[in-house]
Amino acid sequence: MTERETVNETGTATERLDQARAWLRQDPDAETRDELAGIITRAAAGDAAAAADLDDRFRTRLEFGTAGLRGALGPGSNRMNRVLVTQAAAGFAAYLRERTPGTPTVVIGYDGRRGSRRFAEDSAEVFAGAGLRAILLPRLLPTPVLAFAVRHYGADAGVMVTASHNPPDDNGYKVYLGGADSGAQIVSPADAEIAAHIARVADAGDIGALPRSTSYETAGEEVVDAYIVATAGIAPAPFGVQEMRWVYTAMHGVGWETFSRVLKAAGYPAPRVVDEQRDPDPTFRTVSFPNPEEPGAMDLAFARARAVDAEFIIANDPDADRLAVAIPDADAAGGWRRLTGNEVGLLLGWRAARSAGESPAPGASLACSLVSSPGLGTIAERYGLDFHETLTGFKWISRAPGILFGFEEALGYLVNPGTVRDKDGISAAVAMLSLAADARVRETTIAGLLDELAAEIGHFASGQVSIRVDDLSVISGLMASLRAQHPTSFGARAVASAEDLSAAAAGEPSGDVLRYRLADGSRVIVRPSGTEPKLKVYIDTHAETPTEAVAAAAELEAAVRELLTERG
Numbered sequence: 001m002t003e004r005e006t007v008n009e010t011g012t013a014t015e016r017l018d019q020a021r022a023w024l025r026q027d028p029d030a031e032t033r034d035e036l037a038g039i040i041t042r043a044a045a046g047d048a049a050a051a052a053d054l055d056d057r058f059r060t061r062l063e064f065g066t067a068g069l070r071g072a073l074g075p076g077s078n079r080m081n082r083v084l085v086t087q088a089a090a091g092f093a094a095y096l097r098e099r100t101p102g103t104p105t106v107v108i109g110y111d112g113r114r115g116s117r118r119f120a121e122d123s124a125e126v127f128a129g130a131g132l133r134a135i136l137l138p139r140l141l142p143t144p145v146l147a148f149a150v151r152h153y154g155a156d157a158g159v160m161v162t163a164s165h166n167p168p169d170d171n172g173y174k175v176y177l178g179g180a181d182s183g184a185q186i187v188s189p190a191d192a193e194i195a196a197h198i199a200r201v202a203d204a205g206d207i208g209a210l211p212r213s214t215s216y217e218t219a220g221e222e223v224v225d226a227y228i229v230a231t232a233g234i235a236p237a238p239f240g241v242q243e244m245r246w247v248y249t250a251m252h253g254v255g256w257e258t259f260s261r262v263l264k265a266a267g268y269p270a271p272r273v274v275d276e277q278r279d280p281d282p283t284f285r286t287v288s289f290p291n292p293e294e295p296g297a298m299d300l301a302f303a304r305a306r307a308v309d310a311e312f313i314i315a316n317d318p319d320a321d322r323l324a325v326a327i328p329d330a331d332a333a334g335g336w337r338r339l340t341g342n343e344v345g346l347l348l349g350w351r352a353a354r355s356a357g358e359s360p361a362p363g364a365s366l367a368c369s370l371v372s373s374p375g376l377g378t379i380a381e382r383y384g385l386d387f388h389e390t391l392t393g394f395k396w397i398s399r400a401p402g403i404l405f406g407f408e409e410a411l412g413y414l415v416n417p418g419t420v421r422d423k424d425g426i427s428a429a430v431a432m433l434s435l436a437a438d439a440r441v442r443e444t445t446i447a448g449l450l451d452e453l454a455a456e457i458g459h460f461a462s463g464q465v466s467i468r469v470d471d472l473s474v475i476s477g478l479m480a481s482l483r484a485q486h487p488t489s490f491g492a493r494a495v496a497s498a499e500d501l502s503a504a505a506a507g508e509p510s511g512d513v514l515r516y517r518l519a520d521g522s523r524v525i526v527r528p529s530g531t532e533p534k535l536k537v538y539i540d541t542h543a544e545t546p547t548e549a550v551a552a553a554a555e556l557e558a559a560v561r562e563l564l565t566e567r568g
């Protein structure tokens with residue numbers, strides 16, 4: 001950035017105005033220019049609210065990390081906009097030119113959120129202008145198609161413009177690396193190296209001076225067709241399932257068009273679709289948060305399932321990289337309940353373990369994040385597979401040696417690592433359909449499969465406490481308090497050991513995570529969310545009966561809430 005534009009976290013009101021005016025001069029977008037011009041005018045006239053707004057927009061930059069960029073849309077260095085995306089694309093291009101012999105190839109995809117297509121086109125033009133081979137996917141598509149395309153084209157990198165299941169006013173910029181990284185998301189130190197290149201671009205102060213070209217390629221349908229063939233091949237429908245009744249919702253995202261073609265290719269019966277949520281809608285008008293985990297998000301799917309007497313529900317999040325499953329349950333409100341991510345993950349892990357056969361290949365493994373159910377390790381041991389526990393995020397899970405299947409409790413599943421090295425809600429849905437179909441042929445249900453699995457490995461239960469904040473300092477304060485004084489118990493359950501993974505031993509998962517192992521074998525893990533302003537607490541219990549396991553999890557949830565209230 002120029003001197004006037006340099007981010008200054010302690011800047012005066014005059015300096016903020018100078019930063020904003022410098023930003024305004026290089027902004028190519030009429031909408032954000034008009035918005036920022038109005039704020040500048042009001043702030044210059046002494047409007048305190050406008051001055052505070054400018055300070056929030058310019059006192060820092062959205063941080064580029066291993067998850068790329070993600071934030072609210074709007075003008076300013078602390079927002080997602082065309083200036084910031086152009087700077088990110090130019091910085092990423094410089095990084096790729098530095099590390100790649102010859103001409104790097106990068107594939108760009110985008111979802112149905114506001115600004116996604118324009119951000120993707122800006123990126124393609126900047127990549128092409130920097131001398132890269134840039135391939136823009138043909139239309140808005142699920143994130144897993146972009147992850148697939150990186151490997152399909154043998155590309156050096158990929159960019160997906162998406163904020164996944166975030167609120168409607170957010171967008172993001174997700175980065176993958178090919179080659180030795182096999183199409184996985186970036187990990188350290190790549191994030192810091194890319195961020196340094198982006199900072200150098202921003203220091204120059206004028207994105208209008210960056211070379212751009214419209215000579216990028218637009219991919220044909222063949223890449224989508226190839227993804228559909230590969231995904232349908234995971235689990236073709238068995239004979240006799242054409243009467244299977246099930247409901248699907250795309251949660252206002254981009255999943256339905258691709259998933260419907262996969263279903264047809266694999267031979268599964270078409271679902272009863274939640275029509276109100278079928279097509280892409282950047283306002284996500286029927287839900288408060290477009291995340292199947294959030295209360296109320298699946299209410300329309302539950303209503304549709306009751307109306308058609310469905311056997312189960314499958315849901316994707318807006319960019320279709322996550323999967324939710326719900327089943328009838330007479331004890332649940334409304335007669336339906338969503339399975340936890342751990343329940344689905346253990347079922348899919350069990351499927352993968354059985355598919356590996358009696359003599360799995362040496363080193364073949366199951367993997368999950370350290371906050372996901374320890375039941376996956378029990379499955380791996382039972383079936384003679386290796387087991388890897390990683391930090392949260394598929395950037396780590398996908399890199400587990402010998403991986404056959406990986407998951408994280410936040411509804412993310414990797415079932416086809418040979419083609420997609422990221423969570424994939426569409427391929428996971430196909431795998432789940434195969435389980436449901438096989439169960440139906442045996443005259444049982446998904447609930448029956450859960451009982452069968454529990455008979456093999458015991459009863460695992462999980463719970464989660466999630467605290468959303470407006471001020472991120474609340475989260476850092478709670479983590480600092482817990483580190484300064486580790487709890488000795490959660491309710492009546494004594495803590496046997498406390499681990500701070502920010503100081504983990506070499507070779508062990510390391511991060512801003514606190515793990516408590518309890519005397520009764522339960523586990524409590526505390527960490528800040530990597531993508532949302534939340535503090536998350538993960539609870540896992542194991543018992544001889546489902547009643548005991550669920551009761552223990554409920555008791556621990558109450559104890560955790562009480563502790564966080566005291567410390568907050």
